[in-house]
Amino acid sequence: MPNITIKNLYISFPLYHENMRNLRKVTNLFLSGRLNEDEHRKIYVQGLRNISFIINGGERVGLIGENGAGKTTLLRTMSGIYEPVIGNIHIKGHISSLLDPSSGMNPELTGRENIHLKCYINNVPHKQIKEVEEKVIEFSELGSYIDFPLKTYSSGMNLRLGFGLATIIDPQILLMDEWFMTGDEGFIIKASHRLENIVKKSQILIISTHSPDILIKWCNRILWLDQGFLKMDGTPQEILPLYLNKPYDEITGIS
Amino acid sequence: MSDKNPIVNHEPTLDLGPVKFSQNMKLALKDIANGFAKWRLNCHLGWLDIKLRYRGSILGPFWITIIMGSKIATIGFLYAYLLHINIHDYLPYVSISIILWNFINSLIMDSCSIFSNSEKLILSTRLPYSVYAWRTIISNFLILLHNLVVIIIVFCILKIVPYTFYLLIPSSVLWVLDSLAICLLIGILGTRFKDVPPIVSSIMQALFFITPIIWKINLIHFDKNYMLLNPLYPLFEIVRSPILGDHLSPLIWIAATGYSLILWITVIFVFSKTRFRIPYWI
Numbered sequence: 001m002p003n004i005t006i007k008n009l010y011i012s013f014p015l016y017h018e019n020m021r022n023l024r025k026v027t028n029l030f031l032s033g034r035l036n037e038d039e040h041r042k043i044y045v046q047g048l049r050n051i052s053f054i055i056n057g058g059e060r061v062g063l064i065g066e067n068g069a070g071k072t073t074l075l076r077t078m079s080g081i082y083e084p085v086i087g088n089i090h091i092k093g094h095i096s097s098l099l100d101p102s103s104g105m106n107p108e109l110t111g112r113e114n115i116h117l118k119c120y121i122n123n124v125p126h127k128q129i130k131e132v133e134e135k136v137i138e139f140s141e142l143g144s145y146i147d148f149p150l151k152t153y154s155s156g157m158n159l160r161l162g163f164g165l166a167t168i169i170d171p172q173i174l175l176m177d178e179w180f181m182t183g184d185e186g187f188i189i190k191a192s193h194r195l196e197n198i199v200k201k202s203q204i205l206i207i208s209t210h211s212p213d214i215l216i217k218w219c220n221r222i223l224w225l226d227q228g229f230l231k232m233d234g235t236p237q238e239i240l241p242l243y244l245n246k247p248y249d250e251i252t253g254i255s
Numbered sequence: 256m257s258d259k260n261p262i263v264n265h266e267p268t269l270d271l272g273p274v275k276f277s278q279n280m281k282l283a284l285k286d287i288a289n290g291f292a293k294w295r296l297n298c299h300l301g302w303l304d305i306k307l308r309y310r311g312s313i314l315g316p317f318w319i320t321i322i323m324g325s326k327i328a329t330i331g332f333l334y335a336y337l338l339h340i341n342i343h344d345y346l347p348y349v350s351i352s353i354i355l356w357n358f359i360n361s362l363i364m365d366s367c368s369i370f371s372n373s374e375k376l377i378l379s380t381r382l383p384y385s386v387y388a389w390r391t392i393i394s395n396f397l398i399l400l401h402n403l404v405v406i407i408i409v410f411c412i413l414k415i416v417p418y419t420f421y422l423l424i425p426s427s428v429l430w431v432l433d434s435l436a437i438c439l440l441i442g443i444l445g446t447r448f449k450d451v452p453p454i455v456s457s458i459m460q461a462l463f464f465i466t467p468i469i470w471k472i473n474l475i476h477f478d479k480n481y482m483l484l485n486p487l488y489p490l491f492e493i494v495r496s497p498i499l500g501d502h503l504s505p506l507i508w509i510a511a512t513g514y515s516l517i518l519w520i521t522v523i524f525v526f527s528k529t530r531f532r533i534p535y536w537i
Contacts, residue, residue: 013535016447076534080269080381083531088272095269097379104379108307117303120296121380 001057002093002172002204004078009051009087011073012044033227047073049228051087055204055221057172062215062236063208064243065225071208074225075099075175078206093204096171098162111137111146111153111161118165132168139164139190160187167194174198178209212244212251269381280527287435287526290385297386301393319401327353327405334469343413345471350409351495352468354402359434359487360459362395366438367445367452374537384526384533388438392431418500426493433490433515436522443529446536462487480506486514 048070055061063071076082077089079097104121105114115136119129137146140160142153150158167174174195195218199205207218215222215236222239224232232239241248274282290297309315327350334349335342369387370377377387410417445451466487472479482488489511496503 016536076378079379080271081378081534083271083534085273085531089269090271091269092267094267095381099379104376106303106307108310109303113303117299120293120299121376121382123293123296126295 003057003091004053004055004093004173004204005088005090006054006078007052007088009048009077009084009089010046011048011070011077011082011084012046015043015045046228048077048225051230053223053230053233055206057093057204058199059221060199060205060219061207062219062222063206063225064210064215064222064239065231069225070228071225072099072177075177075206075208078173078175091173093172094169095173095175096166096169097175098166099175099177105150105158105162105165107151108149110149111140111142114150114161115165122169124169135168136161136164139168139194156184156187163187163191163194167198171198171203173204174206176205176207178207178211178214212240215240216252276527279530280523283523283527283530286383286530287385290383290389293383293386294389296382297389298393300386300390301397304390304394305397316397316401319398320404323354323357323402324405324408327409330469338470338474340471343415346409346413347406347415347499348471348495349469350406351498352491354399354406355491355494356463356466356468357402358395358399359490360463361398362391362434363437363441363455363459364452365391365395366441367455369438369442370446370533371537377534377537384530385435385439388435388442391438392434395434417498419497422497423494426497429493429511429515430490433518436515436518439526440518440522443525443533446533447529466491483507483510486510489514 051074063074065071073082075097076099077084078091079095079099080089080091104118106117109117112133115133116129119132124132140146140157140163142157142161145153145157150161153161166176195205205218207214209215219236222232222234222236222243223230224239224243232242237248240251244251305316309318312318314321327346330353331342331346331349334340335345338345366388369391370384373387373390376382377384409415441451441455445455462485466485467474467482468491472482472488475482483506489507492503492507493511495501496507
């Protein structure tokens with residue numbers, strides 16, 4: 001069973017190259033209490049502050065919060081990219097993350113070459129590369145565009161390729177940033193279908209989003225981040241009314 | 256096999272948190288080992304860099320060979336004339352030297368930005384950081400292979416047979432090890448301190464002139480052992496001497512391994528201290 005355990009996690013970004021004499025730049029951060037100095041007089045921006053939670057297999061978690069609340073930082077930390085200096089992370093399971101549509105893809109390479117690259121990154125055995133390639137091409141419906149460089153793709157095509165690649169590897173933990181629901185109707189149906197499959201196998205799905213539709217449809221748990229703190233942790237019924245300042249019936253009514 | 260789920264589905268675990276220096280050192284060594292195990296990805300990334308650079312060009316990567324050929328021809332004939340050296344001796348020497356220099360110089364200059372160039376990849380997937388060092392080494396090695404054509408042409412025209420090849424095996428191993436170390440070291444420093452690339456660039460400029468590359472060691476009139484203070488000199492000599500059949504004193508090998516050891520100890524220390532900080536810096 002995949003599992004994510006995070007305990008007292010702090011993530012802070014050192015500011016080395018900023019001109020700290022430019023007070024205007026840092027006043028905002030300072031006022032919100034996210035700018036700290038450590039004993040070496042180095043200046044940090046705190047991205048995440050004292051976050052603790054446990055996510056078990058089968059949970060579909062929605063991450064909400066304003067821009068800059070730390071959603072992407074938390075997703076990256078759970079992908080094992082930012083290693084914590086304070087706090088602990090324990091993750092069991094194969095992770096796949098779709099942090100942005102072109103994550104890990106090279107716009108100069110063709111679609112097919114990007115599929116190969118992704119296979120190498122994920123250590124897909126040589127014999128299976130062909131199989132993955134066919135499946136991704138089938139899912140992304142790119143047709144002959146698959147042999148064109150990615151920079152000639154529309155954002156929708158990029159999205160289909162990226163999504164197809166991230167989910168074909170059959171992840172146990174899928175981390176996604178909100179961009180993925182921006183595709184057309186046909187894609188959303190297909191993507192939803194694929195996500196359903198992942199969730200059915202009692203895997204973990206974590207989506208960072210602003211859309212109440214997705215949260216209601218997909219998530220059975222919500223983590224609300226605010227200024228780097230975990231403000232609330234609960235079911236959509238508990239949290240969404242507070243977050244959107246509307247009764248729950250009204251939110252579901254709109255969607 | 257075919258009815259099995261095609262994609263491996265084991266459960267890896269990831270434990271991250273603040274650890275002691277000894278633990279960090281273990282993680283750093285593991286990073287280097289895992290990076291080495293990903294040789295398929297490393298080669299692929301390095302090869303793609305070259306492929307993309309020359310995509311759409313008619314001669315493609317053979318421009319590398321042509322540019323190097325004209326450079327060596329110019330330097331070879333000009334300096335053979337200026338320094339009153341026999342072209343038959345000088346041209347093979349200078350072609351090996353310049354090509355090795357070209358490798359090490361562009362490797363070191365590229366190293367400054369190995370992590371910031373791969374920013375998107377680093378911030379989207381967890382991979383060993385040594386992968387990015389190998390990427391640069393492989394792409395520079397491919398350039399070296401193209402340049403090797405020039406050496407072969409020079410040797411054919413002058414009808415010179417390389418003295419020996421098997422002595423090049425330990426030299427190549429040392430070059431690969433040193434390349435990895437210097438790439439990681441300069442990569443880390445260049446990511447953390449934005450002033451490193453220009454500093455490195457000026458040091459390399461100086462090294463080009465003070466190292467016997469376009470001039471031969473027998474042109475200096477003081478004790479030649481002082482030249483061993485220049486870490487690049489033994490490194491060049493262990494490749495040049497076996498091919499050209501020059502006498503190679505054991506001191507040179509001792510110096511070459513000594514410098515490599517110092518370099519590796521520094522790198523393991525720096526990499527252990529900073530590995531987990533790299534994504535925060537880019």
